[in-house]
């Protein structure tokens with residue numbers, strides 16, 4: 001060890017071993033502290049990354065639809081003809097392509113309130129959830 005070589009030239013051997021021992025103990029303590037600090041930091045960063053993604057994980061199509069779309073289109077997607085809210089399970093909606101549905105979701109002025117907050121993969125989830133509703 002380098003520490004030993006330099007220390008040995010500067011001190012008597014017994015004393016030197018004692019000092020090296022002390023230095024090593026201090027080093028170990030510092031290493032331990034550093035490791036703990038790193039661990040705490042890692043956990044903090046992990047939580048920071050995980051917590052938002054946990055709520056994202058709950059963001060499946062069904063949850064999203066219930067939270068953002070069901071108020072108008074109904075939990076079953078049947079819509080409210082009396083209020084001019086179209087059914088999402090009509091033959092017409094079944095015939096629409098995924099892209100058309102996605103466009104309807106993001107671009108219809110009636111959706112201005114909900115669509116802005118939707119990420120592209122959330123729109124995809126919604127489209128596949130609408131497909132599920134259409135099968136029922």
Ligand code: HEC
Pocket residue numbers: 065068069070071072073084085086087088092093101104105108109110111114115126
């Ligand atoms: C404020 C009420 C409201 C909310 C909330 C809403 N919609 Fe709509 N949606 C409408 C209305 C009204 C139309 C018809 C508008 C038009 O054709 O211009 C429509 C049309 C659609 C269409 C096209 C259907 C068709 O056959 O023309 C789709 C698909 C759709 N909505 C999906 C969604 C999804 C998915 C959500 C949730 C992110 C959602 N909507 C939230 C009111 C709403």
